[in-house]
Amino acid sequence: MSILVAISDFIKRRLIQPMLNLLRQGMTPRSLAATVATGTVVGIIPAIGITTFLGTAIAARFRLNIAATVLVSYLVQPLQLVLAIPFIRLGISMFGLGELRLTLAEMQVMFKTDWLDALNNLWLANLAGIAAWAMLAIPSGFILYFVLVPILKQVLPKPKLIVTPVSDISATDVSPTL
Structure with missing residues (x-):
């Protein structure tokens, strides 16, 4: 039972608490939606190792929360592994690269016969997946x-407006400029 408690504590500390902290930073629903959408789309690119750089660059360009974008891209990285082969297969079919094989047995044969040609073919298949x-x-x-x-908009807390009573404003606060 202590393993489940440790896993629960880890999830709370590493996933839930950082997300709650980001929500408490005062992000609007639109900026948070843009951040999550960007992080999700960048996080599933079928090229392992570039999500942090690409997410940071896009978030900086569009003035999104960089830390939240990178965090979301890390959270969806299991989807990156699941979707890599479908993206590669789609790219192969879109660009007419039907001669490329992706079964494990065929890749082993490719590497045994000519490993440089196999790397070239797999590189081309990965580029097709990225496209x-x-x-x-x-x-x-x-x-x-x-x-x-x-x-x-439904989930995030509504911003609180601070209203200053008119009686608190003195005549010296409003002075005409000449």
């Missing part, structure tokens, strides 16, 4: 953004 991802990234990012905005 397929790139064509789907922007439309899916917009769809995710527009789905998240109304949800986050």
Whole structure:
């Protein structure tokens, strides 16, 4: 039972608490939706190792929360592994690279016969997968953004307005400028 408690504590410390801290920073529903959509789309690119750089660059360019964008991209990285082969297969079919094989047995034969040619073919297949991802990234990012905005408007706390009574403003606070 202590293993479950340790896992629960880890999830609370490493996932839930950082997300709650980001929500408490005063992000608007639109900026949080843009951050989550960007982090999600960047996090599933079928190229391992570039999500942090790409997420940081995009978040900086569009003035999103960089830490939240990178955090979301890390949280969706299991999807990156699951979706890599479908993106690569889609890219192969889109660009007519039907001669590329992706079964384990065929890749082993490719590496045994000519490993440089195998690396070249796999590199080409990965580039095709990245191209397929790139064509789907922007439309899916917009769809995710527009789905998240109304949800986050319901979930996030409403900003509190601070109203100053008129009697607290003195005549010296308002002076005409000449």
